[in-house]
Amino acid sequence: MKIAKEFRWEMGHRLLCHKGKCFNLHGHSYKLLVEFTGNIEPNGMVLDYFDVKKIISPIIDELDHTVIINKDDTELTKAIRQLNSAHVIVDFETTAENLCLYFLNKIKDADLPKNISEIMVKVFETENTYAEDKIIILKK
Numbered sequence: 001m002k003i004a005k006e007f008r009w010e011m012g013h014r015l016l017c018h019k020g021k022c023f024n025l026h027g028h029s030y031k032l033l034v035e036f037t038g039n040i041e042p043n044g045m046v047l048d049y050f051d052v053k054k055i056i057s058p059i060i061d062e063l064d065h066t067v068i069i070n071k072d073d074t075e076l077t078k079a080i081r082q083l084n085s086a087h088v089i090v091d092f093e094t095t096a097e098n099l100c101l102y103f104l105n106k107i108k109d110a111d112l113p114k115n116i117s118e119i120m121v122k123v124f125e126t127e128n129t130y131a132e133d134k135i136i137i138l139k140k
C-alpha cells in the first residue's frame with residue numbers, strides 16, 4: 001500500500017553548467033510529491049499524514065524562500081551574502097534530479113516506522129517537468 005502527500009515551496013537557483021537560460025538566477029514554485037510504501041498497521045494506516053508532515057516540513061522550511069547554491073558557484077555565494085539574503089549551500093548542481101537525491105537522503109535518515117519499505121519522491125520544477133527517484137529500505 002502507498003500513501004502520498006504534496007508539499008510546495010518557492011526557491012531561487014541557477015545552473016552553473018547550463019549553456020542556456022538556466023544559467024541565469026531564477027526561481028520556481030517547486031512541488032514535492034513524496035510516497036511511502038509499506039504494510040498497513042493495525043491502526044489502519046501505512047503512515048499517519050500528520051507524521052509525514054512532521055518529517056517533510058522541516059526539510060521544506062529550510063529551503064522555502066531561499067536561494068539554493070552549488071558550492072562551486074562562488075560568485076553567486078558572494079553576491080547573495082552581500083545582499084544578506086537567505087540561502088542554502090549544497091555540493092551539487094541544483095537540478096530537479098539532484099534535489100530528488102537530496103530529499104531521499106534526508107527522509108531516509110528520519111525516524112521512520114519499521115513497516116515502511118520504500119520511499120519515492122518526485123520534484124516538480126514546473127507544472128509539467130519533474131524528476132523522480134526512490135529508495136528501498138532494507139530490513140535489518
Ligand SMILES: [Zn+2]
Pocket residue numbers: 013022026027028125
Ligand atoms: Zn530552474
